Amino acid sequence: MSEEIRALVLEGIRKSFGRLDVLRGIDLELAEHEVVCLIGASGSGKSTLLRCVNLLEPIDAGRIVLRGDEITTPGVDVNAVRRGIGIVFQSFNLFPHMSVLENVTLGPRKALGLSRAKAEARATDLLERFGLADKRDEYPDRLSGGQQQRVAIVRALAMQPGLLLLDEVTSALDPELVAEVLEVIRELAAEGMTMLIATHEMSFARDVAHRVCFLDEGVILEQGPPEQIFGSPQEPRTQQFLQRIVQAGRL
Amino acid sequence: MRQTSGSALTGSRGSRIIGSASPGGSRAIAVATISTLVVVGLLATAVVNSPGWDDVKQAFFDPEVFSESFPDIADAFLLNVRIFLVAEVFILVFALVIALMRGLQGPVFFPFRALATIYSDFFRGIPTILLVYILGFGVTTLQLPGVPISPLFWGTVSLILVYSAYVSEVYRAGIDSVHPSQEAAARSLGLGRFAALRYVVLPQAVRRVIPPLLNDFIGLQKDTALVALLGVVEAFRQSQIDSAGSFNYTPYICTAILFLAITVPLTRFTDWLIARDRRRQLAGGMR
Numbered sequence: 001m002s003e004e005i006r007a008l009v010l011e012g013i014r015k016s017f018g019r020l021d022v023l024r025g026i027d028l029e030l031a032e033h034e035v036v037c038l039i040g041a042s043g044s045g046k047s048t049l050l051r052c053v054n055l056l057e058p059i060d061a062g063r064i065v066l067r068g069d070e071i072t073t074p075g076v077d078v079n080a081v082r083r084g085i086g087i088v089f090q091s092f093n094l095f096p097h098m099s100v101l102e103n104v105t106l107g108p109r110k111a112l113g114l115s116r117a118k119a120e121a122r123a124t125d126l127l128e129r130f131g132l133a134d135k136r137d138e139y140p141d142r143l144s145g146g147q148q149q150r151v152a153i154v155r156a157l158a159m160q161p162g163l164l165l166l167d168e169v170t171s172a173l174d175p176e177l178v179a180e181v182l183e184v185i186r187e188l189a190a191e192g193m194t195m196l197i198a199t200h201e202m203s204f205a206r207d208v209a210h211r212v213c214f215l216d217e218g219v220i221l222e223q224g225p226p227e228q229i230f231g232s233p234q235e236p237r238t239q240q241f242l243q244r245i246v247q248a249g250r251l
Numbered sequence: 252m253r254q255t256s257g258s259a260l261t262g263s264r265g266s267r268i269i270g271s272a273s274p275g276g277s278r279a280i281a282v283a284t285i286s287t288l289v290v291v292g293l294l295a296t297a298v299v300n301s302p303g304w305d306d307v308k309q310a311f312f313d314p315e316v317f318s319e320s321f322p323d324i325a326d327a328f329l330l331n332v333r334i335f336l337v338a339e340v341f342i343l344v345f346a347l348v349i350a351l352m353r354g355l356q357g358p359v360f361f362p363f364r365a366l367a368t369i370y371s372d373f374f375r376g377i378p379t380i381l382l383v384y385i386l387g388f389g390v391t392t393l394q395l396p397g398v399p400i401s402p403l404f405w406g407t408v409s410l411i412l413v414y415s416a417y418v419s420e421v422y423r424a425g426i427d428s429v430h431p432s433q434e435a436a437a438r439s440l441g442l443g444r445f446a447a448l449r450y451v452v453l454p455q456a457v458r459r460v461i462p463p464l465l466n467d468f469i470g471l472q473k474d475t476a477l478v479a480l481l482g483v484v485e486a487f488r489q490s491q492i493d494s495a496g497s498f499n500y501t502p503y504i505c506t507a508i509l510f511l512a513i514t515v516p517l518t519r520f521t522d523w524l525i526a527r528d529r530r531r532q533l534a535g536g537m538r
Contacts, residue, residue, distance in 0.1 A: 054439055056435055056438065079438075079441045079442070079443050080441070082438065082439055083440075083441035086439075089432065093432045093433065093436035094436075095433065095436070095437075095451055096455065097454050097455050097458065106437075106440065106442070107440030107442065110442055110446050110450060111442050111446070112441070155440070156440075159440060159441065
């Protein structure tokens with residue numbers, strides 16, 4: 001925690017929707033190449049936190065510092081910030097009127113200003129790497145959920161982001177399609193991609209995360225290495241949460 | 252003629268919805284054909300046996316008058332088509348500007364939103380025929396230097412103003428129907444608000460509103476006849492002239508046929524476009 005610049009620093013993030021306090025003072029730091037998983041019940045604020053980091057939701061209080069630059073100051077170029085942060089959504093949010101290739105090249109072409117040829121070369125490489133080369137001319141509605149989500153990940157990667165946010169990316173998938181998506185994320189983690197992952201897949205979190213944070217009612221109640229959080233959680237709420245997960249057969 | 256168009260209709264619809272290889276397809280076509288023949292036959296019998304049919308036939312369906320007036324009216328009808336085409340281009344652009352103005356967010360843009368709202372309220376609220384009169388006779392009488400005095404010009408402007416108000420509402424409904432997560436996804440890639448609108452929201456919005464847009468254009472195509480009120484000789488005016496010359500109403504039927512010749516294929520074409528689009532996005536998606 002010394003002079004080294006952190007990939008992401010969150011300080012005292014607060015966010016409420018009307019009278020509902022969703023985030024009540026979140027402090028979190030991510031080192032470069034670190035993979036942090038956010039776990040917690042639905043409504044604990046995981047998704048909102050990710051949307052705040054990507055500036056899709058304005059925060060009410062606190063600071064977000066991305067690689068040494070504060071991105072929550074007024075007048076910051078939000079588009080420039082977002083170009084450096086990839087986000088993948090639970091519901092894929094692919095553009096249904098565009099082919100896979102067009103989905104993946106839209107950002108590089110229109111936000112990064114790459115030529116069509118360059119953007120397509122980059123997209124084709126990524127699609128090949130993730131086994132989607134034969135789908136490049138398909139429309140999203142013709143793909144399985146797992147394929148759609150992999151395309152969404154590729155779309156985010158095509159921007160070559162320094163940080164990737166994954167918002168419960170397997171929650172909308174049929175169980176048998178979850179593995180192919182998690183495999184992609186494992187690969188990215190192995191390559192050193194800095195990632196902040198909100199997930200309900202506990203065994204995946206245990207495998208892939210360097211650190212796990214348990215969110216409860218808008219605060220990080222407990223955090224630490226996965227062995228600690230899943231092996232000997234300290235907080236009663238964490239114990240209770242994991243107990244329920246085990247009972248549901250998901251760990 | 253009626254019979255073939257009836258079976259063609261069910262045939263094409265059948266292939267679109269249940270697939271051409273569906274069992275019982277030929278039986279469905281047979282049933283549809285027979286039922287169409289019966290209904291059309293009954294209607295035709297009722298009309299032909301009505302007490303005044305002979306008078307109507309003479310006044311509205313005189314083949315001689317028809318062939319005499321058709322070239323004139325067809326010629327004049329080209330003006331309707333020209334008015335329609337020119338107005339349509341302006342409406343598509345102008346209505347989009349109004350719809351986008353209405354969709355601007357933030358307190359700074361309040362005047363724009365208010366202006367766009369007032370515009371669409373006003374021009375949807377006023378009868379088109381009144382606007383044609385007011386602009387066509389009023390503005391031209393002002394004799395302002397540099398302002399055109401052509402009734403054709405002001406008639407077309409009236410149509411553009413009224414239909415832009417309707418079409419802007421159609422656009423707005425289309426834009427609202429695109430889920431906010433689509434814009435969020437575009438913005439998350441670093442696209443600006445305008446780029447997200449242009450590449451992600453609008454293409455989806457416009458595709459969804461093609462049928463109601465076409466409805467408005469069919470209305471516009473018909474309303475080009477209102478320009479006749481300013482003395483412009485388009486198809487309706489020409490048929491009035493022909494009718495007055497021959498003491499016969501057949502020229503009006505002639506005009507009606509010309510209008511239908513444009514609007515019906517337009518409708519079929521749009522249906523086809525929509526079906527093609529849906530097939531392209533969904534084909535194979537039922538796996």
